Amino acid sequence: MSTLKAVRGTRDLLPPETQLWNHVEASARALFARYGFGEIRTPVFEATELFARGVGEETDIVSKEMYTWEDRARAASEKAQSLTLRPENTAGVVRAYIEHKLGETGGLQKLFYLGPQFRRERPQRGRYRQFWQIGAEVLGPVSSGSESPLRDAEVLEMLASLLDELGIRGWRLELNSVGSSTDRPRYVAALREALTPIKHRMCEDNQRRAETNPLRVLDSKAPEDQDLINSLPKIADFLDDASRDHFQQVLAALDACGVSYTVNPRLVRGLDYYTRTTFEFTVADGSGLGTQNALLGGGRYDGLSEMLGGPKAPGIGFAIGEDRLILTLQAQASYDALFRRHFDIYLAPLGKEQNAYALSLAQYLRNFWRPVLRTKGFHVEVGEGNFRLKKSFEVAEKLAPVIAILGEEERAANLIKLKEFAGGEQRVMTKEELVRYLSQNDPTLKVPGETYTDGMHEVSGRHDSVNKS
Ligand code: AMP
Numbered sequence: 001m002s003t004l005k006a007v008r009g010t011r012d013l014l015p016p017e018t019q020l021w022n023h024v025e026a027s028a029r030a031l032f033a034r035y036g037f038g039e040i041r042t043p044v045f046e047a048t049e050l051f052a053r054g055v056g057e058e059t060d061i062v063s064k065e066m067y068t069w070e071d072r073a074r075a076a077s078e079k080a081q082s083l084t085l086r087p088e089n090t091a092g093v094v095r096a097y098i099e100h101k102l103g104e105t106g107g108l109q110k111l112f113y114l115g116p117q118f119r120r121e122r123p124q125r126g127r128y129r130q131f132w133q134i135g136a137e138v139l140g141p142v143s144s145g146s147e148s149p150l151r152d153a154e155v156l157e158m159l160a161s162l163l164d165e166l167g168i169r170g171w172r173l174e175l176n177s178v179g180s181s182t183d184r185p186r187y188v189a190a191l192r193e194a195l196t197p198i199k200h201r202m203c204e205d206n207q208r209r210a211e212t213n214p215l216r217v218l219d220s221k222a223p224e225d226q227d228l229i230n231s232l233p234k235i236a237d238f239l240d241d242a243s244r245d246h247f248q249q250v251l252a253a254l255d256a257c258g259v260s261y262t263v264n265p266r267l268v269r270g271l272d273y274y275t276r277t278t279f280e281f282t283v284a285d286g287s288g289l290g291t292q293n294a295l296l297g298g299g300r301y302d303g304l305s306e307m308l309g310g311p312k313a314p315g316i317g318f319a320i321g322e323d324r325l326i327l328t329l330q331a332q333a334s335y336d337a338l339f340r341r342h343f344d345i346y347l348a349p350l351g352k353e354q355n356a357y358a359l360s361l362a363q364y365l366r367n368f369w370r371p372v373l374r375t376k377g378f379h380v381e382v383g384e385g386n387f388r389l390k391k392s393f394e395v396a397e398k399l400a401p402v403i404a405i406l407g408e409e410e411r412a413a414n415l416i417k418l419k420e421f422a423g424g425e426q427r428v429m430t431k432e433e434l435v436r437y438l439s440q441n442d443p444t445l446k447v448p449g450e451t452y453t454d455g456m457h458e459v460s461g462r463h464d465s466v467n468k469s
Helices: 017-034 048-054 060-065 090-099 149-166 183-195 204-212 215-219 223-230 241-257 322-332 352-366 389-399 408-413 431-438 464-468
Strands: 045-047 068-071 081-085 109-118 130-139 171-177 275-283 294-300 315-321 345-349 380-382 402-406 416-420 427-429 451-453 458-460
Touching (some): 017 109, 017 130, 017 149, 017 322, 045 048, 048 060, 048 090, 090 109, 090 130, 090 315, 130 149, 130 322, 149 241, 149 275, 149 315, 183 215, 204 215, 215 223, 294 322, 345 389, 352 380, 352 402, 352 408, 389 402, 402 408, 416 431, 427 431
Parallel strands (some): 345 380, 345 402
Antiparallel strands (some): 045 081, 068 081, 109 130, 130 315, 171 275, 294 315, 402 416, 416 427, 451 458
16 A cells, blocks of 8 residues: 655744744744734635635736635535635734624724645645745824834844844845835836837736736846846836835834845736835845745734725734745754753663552652742653663653652662763662752742741642742
8 A cells, every 4th residue: 555645835844844844933932022013813724705805816926826726515504615725824814803893893903823824836846835934013093103114123133133033144125115005006017018029028827917917027047047037127216205204214223223135126926915115024044945935924904904804904014924924934043952862861760560650759849830940840761661770761861850660669668779971879869859959940949748937837749830930
């Protein structure tokens, strides 16, 4: 029988690599909290129409990359419906904003999300069919200040801080303004006109784009077309005064925060909903990403809520490609210190009669609160009573600095025989002594089972709430 494999373009994430994923996610969550963002979780699939209207029918995502199916009705009261695995999360967040009338609170909504997205792309390193995004959106009624250039700069500064905090080296922020919803059609018309006499000299892809979505021609990396593309009109010349002023204010705030950037007049990004500020963070060589060097992208979408039938709710957001962030970190730095391969102790029961004793000792060691380290107990691995002592030593030595030998005698006396692999005598101790031995770096430790005085009351070392205070 043939063996089954993960579907092309999808992959399993395994330990210890998942520790790096958790580290990145925990860092992002902590940072978002400092900037006042709350988490939103939207469904992984939505009505196809949401993406057709929100992302745009003519985009690559909607026209060829979505996983869409006709969902059959299960009851007479239901209708069959076209559903799609989300290819991105902004449309879902804005749908939720409208559905839950978040705008009626009057305040600015700052929402972040974290989760898998799905696009039927040609898989390669850094490009998958199921990939992960960490993103955030800031939106609200105009009166909440959602249109302010300060919001754009705040989001960009937050991203710069996150990349720095994670230790990403050599990132580059490129940004542009694609103008308001009235500037953009004027520019697209001019682009069409400029493309008409020259498009036949372009590659096939660009000939098609020139017809269906001329802005996408600007994204093209086709080397033979670069000179022609650079000769096309620039969006900057089509911005009205309000858009130009908005963009200048974003740049001024970035300057004040010391965030470096490059203005790239060709950065228009593929999705239809962007207005005014658009941006991308890329990483240079040494990132391990090759051509897929865009770490994250985003921009303003002042008209998206209305496109989806909602109230006016200008906003700005971004999505970080988490897979690419991880690949970059792996290429740029050693994260070995994060990967905890070691246990504090290995428990070796001698004979199956000692298995239960070993497990109850493991329970005791793993499950009490250590206030200074803010951790629950110790990292403990338990062997198996049927192992010969020699085998237990061989296994234990790879996993932990010490082994506890739990024989018939130790169980009967409720004791532990401890041996350090680095040398030294075997020592016999109580479990309280063992806790103290394992916590040499934790001066405030209260050993479970012992009582202490805190000056006023007698407290027990056993209880979580006492130890947390
Ligand atoms: P987008 O929604 O296309 O603006 O993408 C935002 C970010 O998500 C990109 O900068 C990439 O880092 C990441 N991304 C997009 N598509 C993929 C993919 N197929 N595989 C991995 N990451 C992706």
